[in-house]
Amino acid sequence: MAYAIDLNAFQTRLKLFYKHWDEHRTNLWGSSDAVSVACPSPSEDLKTVKSSAIFLWLLGFQFPQTIMVFTKVQIHIMCRQKKATILESVKKSAKESVGVEIVLHVKARNEDGASLMDAIICSIRARSNSNVGYLAREEPEGKLIVAWDEKLRNSKFVLSDVANGFSALFAEKSSEEVMFIKRAAYLTASVMENFVVLKLEKVIDDKKKILHSALMEETEKVILEPLKVNCKLKTDNVDICYRPVFQSGGRFDLRPSAVSNNEALYYASGSVIICGFGARYKSYCSNIARTFLIDADRIQSKAYEILLKVHEAVIGSLKPGNKLCAAYLAAVSVVEKDAPHMVSCLTKSAGTGIGIEFGESGLDINAKNDQIVKEGMAFNVSIGFQNLQCENSETKNKVFSLLLADTVIVNKDKTDIVTSVSSKALKGVAYSFNKDDEKEIPKSKADRSGAEPSMSKAALRSNNREVSKEKLRRQHQAELARQKNEETARRLAGGGNEAGGNRSSSRSSAELVAYKNINDLPRPREMMIHIDQKNEAVLLPINGSMVPFHVHFIRNEDIQPDTNRNCYEAIFRSKDSTHMSEVVQSIKTLRKQVKARESERAERATLVTQEKLQLANNRYKPIRLSNLSIRPAFGGRGRKIPGTLEAHVNGFRYSTTRSNERVDVMFANIKHAFFQPARNEMITLLHFHLHNNIMVGNKKTKDVQFYVEVMDMVQNVGGGKRSAYDPDELEEEQRERDRKNKINVEFQSFVNRVHDLWRQPQFNDLDLEFDRPLRELGFPGVPHKSSVFIVPTSACLVELIETPFLVVTLSDIEIVNLERVGLGQRNFDMTIVFKDFTRDGP
Numbered sequence: 001m002a003y004a005i006d007l008n009a010f011q012t013r014l015k016l017f018y019k020h021w022d023e024h025r026t027n028l029w030g031s032s033d034a035v036s037v038a039c040p041s042p043s044e045d046l047k048t049v050k051s052s053a054i055f056l057w058l059l060g061f062q063f064p065q066t067i068m069v070f071t072k073v074q075i076h077i078m079c080r081q082k083k084a085t086i087l088e089s090v091k092k093s094a095k096e097s098v099g100v101e102i103v104l105h106v107k108a109r110n111e112d113g114a115s116l117m118d119a120i121i122c123s124i125r126a127r128s129n130s131n132v133g134y135l136a137r138e139e140p141e142g143k144l145i146v147a148w149d150e151k152l153r154n155s156k157f158v159l160s161d162v163a164n165g166f167s168a169l170f171a172e173k174s175s176e177e178v179m180f181i182k183r184a185a186y187l188t189a190s191v192m193e194n195f196v197v198l199k200l201e202k203v204i205d206d207k208k209k210i211l212h213s214a215l216m217e218e219t220e221k222v223i224l225e226p227l228k229v230n231c232k233l234k235t236d237n238v239d240i241c242y243r244p245v246f247q248s249g250g251r252f253d254l255r256p257s258a259v260s261n262n263e264a265l266y267y268a269s270g271s272v273i274i275c276g277f278g279a280r281y282k283s284y285c286s287n288i289a290r291t292f293l294i295d296a297d298r299i300q301s302k303a304y305e306i307l308l309k310v311h312e313a314v315i316g317s318l319k320p321g322n323k324l325c326a327a328y329l330a331a332v333s334v335v336e337k338d339a340p341h342m343v344s345c346l347t348k349s350a351g352t353g354i355g356i357e358f359g360e361s362g363l364d365i366n367a368k369n370d371q372i373v374k375e376g377m378a379f380n381v382s383i384g385f386q387n388l389q390c391e392n393s394e395t396k397n398k399v400f401s402l403l404l405a406d407t408v409i410v411n412k413d414k415t416d417i418v419t420s421v422s423s424k425a426l427k428g429v430a431y432s433f434n435k436d437d438e439k440e441i442p443k444s445k446a447d448r449s450g451a452e453p454s455m456s457k458a459a460l461r462s463n464n465r466e467v468s469k470e471k472l473r474r475q476h477q478a479e480l481a482r483q484k485n486e487e488t489a490r491r492l493a494g495g496g497n498e499a500g501g502n503r504s505s506s507r508s509s510a511e512l513v514a515y516k517n518i519n520d521l522p523r524p525r526e527m528m529i530h531i532d533q534k535n536e537a538v539l540l541p542i543n544g545s546m547v548p549f550h551v552h553f554i555r556n557e558d559i560q561p562d563t564n565r566n567c568y569e570a571i572f573r574s575k576d577s578t579h580m581s582e583v584v585q586s587i588k589t590l591r592k593q594v595k596a597r598e599s600e601r602a603e604r605a606t607l608v609t610q611e612k613l614q615l616a617n618n619r620y621k622p623i624r625l626s627n628l629s630i631r632p633a634f635g636g637r638g639r640k641i642p643g644t645l646e647a648h649v650n651g652f653r654y655s656t657t658r659s660n661e662r663v664d665v666m667f668a669n670i671k672h673a674f675f676q677p678a679r680n681e682m683i684t685l686l687h688f689h690l691h692n693n694i695m696v697g698n699k700k701t702k703d704v705q706f707y708v709e710v711m712d713m714v715q716n717v718g719g720g721k722r723s724a725y726d727p728d729e730l731e732e733e734q735r736e737r738d739r740k741n742k743i744n745v746e747f748q749s750f751v752n753r754v755h756d757l758w759r760q761p762q763f764n765d766l767d768l769e770f771d772r773p774l775r776e777l778g779f780p781g782v783p784h785k786s787s788v789f790i791v792p793t794s795a796c797l798v799e800l801i802e803t804p805f806l807v808v809t810l811s812d813i814e815i816v817n818l819e820r821v822g823l824g825q826r827n828f829d830m831t832i833v834f835k836d837f838t839r840d841g842p
Helices: 007-023 050-059 081-098 114-127 143-153 163-171 175-205 212-224 298-317 324-338 340-345 445-449 469-493 577-605 727-758 761-766
Strands: 034-039 066-070 074-079 101-106 131-134 158-161 238-247 272-281 288-294 351-353 378-389 399-410 415-417 530-532 537-542 545-550 623-631 643-647 651-655 662-666 670-676 683-696 699-709 779-781 788-792 796-799 806-809 813-819 829-834
Touching (some): 007 050, 007 081, 007 163, 034 050, 050 066, 050 163, 066 114, 074 114, 081 101, 101 114, 114 143, 175 212, 175 272, 175 399, 212 238, 212 272, 272 399, 288 298, 288 378, 298 324, 298 378, 298 399, 298 415, 324 340, 340 378, 469 813, 623 727, 662 683, 670 727, 670 796, 683 727, 683 806, 727 761
Parallel strands (some): 034 131
Antiparallel strands (some): 238 272, 288 399, 351 378, 378 399, 537 545, 623 643, 623 699, 643 651, 651 662, 670 683, 683 699, 779 788
């Protein structure tokens, strides 16, 4: 590997170091005249000590067994020849940036370096007041570093600990450092969302036995191969911060030093699984931890909801100008208010600063730290409850712990949660596998001694005999049928569904008035058929007078040869065929306009009156997502233009630059909300399924969708076949992937901020949350006229790409009937019967 130091970054950071040293020499740097840093060899526990972090921050690489001493006019570096060759490149940059000379002391292979150390000490003594700063709490490792530590201690210098100085120097991140942390965090969250969650779900669904240590190794491999979770990061720039930690079975350690043991993953009813890990990108760290609840009881669910509030309170308090202790005290305040008995179980720290060091000393979020939060700081916000008691009778489930951790970056106006790709909402981490009809079966002695849980639904025992799966299935189906019949009978006994009334709101003939009196009639110059567009009437010349007819009374009009008359027709002859054609066309146009208007009026007459949208005021800026298209689209022949979706006090507003193109969606009217990021599709979308219809343009609808095309829906058919290795083709594909990822992240950020808004007390009764389709459980089907890919969510069965949309609420279903199902059949019919028997369809 060829080592090349980034000279621009070196110059910038060297200037920053000397400036910080000068400005805070007394309070943070121990009044030191020289600063000594000795880099040890990399440790096996993956921990980055502060001396190694200094080399990484300044030079971009670790230089093991290397000594660096900063003075005001010189930088002394003692190392081997190979490292000295690399460091030659920074001599000129150091001179130009801060005016210091770099002096390299090259240690030969067989030398102990004592003479070189003496030379460095003599140089320090000659140019300073013999006050030397060093990292006092760092144990020296390696012969060279130990020898240097002894030399310093025996040199009669005044030694001061400068760890706080380096901590303060590293705390405020540059834009480049923030970018590195964001990339590390994106990888971390993607591994959690796209691998760990899916892996746990599969293990539990298949009732497999897997060790914590095996999960740890599999997760570690995925982190080191980002392409497995669709992260386009170079593997050379990626590493783990620590070995992933998986814990379950009632034994939990919430400390950063926790490790995965060799016990089996325990996922019986009422169990808790904690998973935490972190990834590095270009040496910058990130961290995430999630707690998964299996068939949680009331106490566990309530405790997790409180932990969510606690976690959000800490993040909300990390604002520029606040003290770190205020963030922890905000967490304590939430627990004292909602569950005072749990205060003693709260972890004593809510996290720490994060960067090149996984835990930056001096930035612990606890009750005693008075450090001020500043813009550009990054934190690992990690907090939990240790050893809570629950009602479960299982020994392994009586005591449980909860942990949440996210990587956040403090900005000027807000705190950015950069691991938000992975959901931490209760619906996203709570799983329900047991059914009401399942009975708990006593475990055998072998089961009690083993770690594998007894959750199998297809392995119940009766009189020590194993019931066949087919017989068990039939029993289950019979029980479900009995329960469903009883439920339906109770519902119908309480009063049948009323038949739908006549939805037509057509107007009677008495309401159709073209002219109130004869004086309002226009006076044509000739006795010819006249079209009055304003009054929606057709004036016919009959017996020398103009007789008006409202356009509603005209059934059809055309031009034909002579025909017989009857009482429902009025036939006119004309010598001017052109005029007659114009009259017929005008009548058709007028009838079409009136019919469209009346249809819209009838649709609006059936709408339920909605509350008025309360716009956000100056103190509260609306949450905004721009450049969105809407479905159904607004009417009109003009070019469709994108608009902006804004979340206000009690609803959403979508508007374009045209004043008549505006749609309000009230929070109280939302039945289901969906967020579907683009994977193999062309669009990323937000979809709202409503309780009551609203008007979008002149269309009445219960489904409103806002979307962005992540790539152009066109294909280049010109030219010859392009090679798969064509640089232009590869670059174009990369641009499309980058655009898709950027759009998905923007939508995810919008969804997260809206979730925060919906967690306010006034929206608790609405139970609003964006649901995400589970593509892995999808299947092709034909709900309307064309074949589409139908996917389930936690509460619905949906198809949101093709129109008309399909949204079926699972709780509205009475029963599902499957026909033509057979082992050799690839297709079958699925009929859904709704609880509302008057309902026509989805």
